[in-house]
Amino acid sequence: MTTIAFDLDGTLIDSVPHIHHAVATALTELGLPAITVAETPGFVGRGLPILCEQVLAHVGGAPTLQDQLYARTMVHYVETPSDPSQIYPGVLAALDMLKRAGHRLTLCTNKPYAAAETALRDTRLGEWFDVVLGGDSLPTRKPAPEMLFAALDGADPARALYIGDSETDCETAQAAGVRFLLFTEGYRKSPPEALPHVARFSNWSELPAIVAGLA
Numbered sequence: 413m414t415t416i417a418f419d420l421d422g423t424l425i426d427s428v429p430h431i432h433h434a435v436a437t438a439l440t441e442l443g444l445p446a447i448t449v450a451e452t453p454g455f456v457g458r459g460l461p462i463l464c465e466q467v468l469a470h471v472g473g474a475p476t477l478q479d480q481l482y483a484r485t486m487v488h489y490v491e492t493p494s495d496p497s498q499i500y501p502g503v504l505a506a507l508d509m510l511k512r513a514g515h516r517l518t519l520c521t522n523k524p525y526a527a528a529e530t531a532l533r534d535t536r537l538g539e540w541f542d543v544v545l546g547g548d549s550l551p552t553r554k555p556a557p558e559m560l561f562a563a564l565d566g567a568d569p570a571r572a573l574y575i576g577d578s579e580t581d582c583e584t585a586q587a588a589g590v591r592f593l594l595f596t597e598g599y600r601k602s603p604p605e606a607l608p609h610v611a612r613f614s615n616w617s618e619l620p621a622i623v624a625g626l627a
């Protein structure tokens with residue numbers, strides 16, 4: 413049995429439309445210009461506090477509005493249903509095969525826990541994971557390694573795997589001493605070669621065989 417940790421946004425779910433809706437609605441409520449869908453991936457990956465800080469700078473809003481933007485975005489994050497059709501193709505079959513192979517599946521996302529919980533509930537992805545950790549579950553968030561350590565629950569990091577889409581995930585895996593697998597269709601900013609990984613895949617149907625070769 414291998415403990416496998418998964419990232420959420422840009423890895424299991426193409427959540428940019430949902431995130432964009434929440435942030436753009438919150439910006440409008442605060443009387444600020446909205447961001448576009450195309451701009452949104454550039455703000456995703458380091459958690460909601462950093463997203464709010466960067467979005468405010470981008471639209472020319474006062475930094476003092478950060479707490480309000482966070483609070484309003486959270487309301488829409490939690491109240492707006494997540495669409496199960498935004499799960500990347502092949503994710504459910506891959507999770508099913510990995511679970512049947514006896515692996516322990518866990519989730520490590522920088523999305524605030526309440527928003528992750530509702531997304532996992534709406535998409536029914538939640539039932540696959542033994543442990544779910546969000547960006548505010550611990551005093552630190554990714555790329556600090558504590559979230560991965562907590563998901564491993566004492567298992568040897570060197571025997572575990574972490575699957576994610578971004579620079580943040582790669583740095584987290586490196587900090588924790590966990591092998592990193594890169595899903596290439598998410599919200600990465602740099603080329604795949606720039607992110608050290610033991611394997612990469614663009615289609616979830618490839619993952620069970622990759623894991624079988626590494627576990």
Ligand SMILES: O=C(O)COP(=O)(O)O
Pocket residue numbers: 419420421422455456457458459460463520521522523524
């Ligand atoms: O909320 C974020 O910034 C990113 O979330 P993720 O860690 O699931 O990619």
Ligand SMILES: [Mg+2]
Pocket residue numbers: 419420421422423457576577578598
């Ligand atoms: Mg991600």
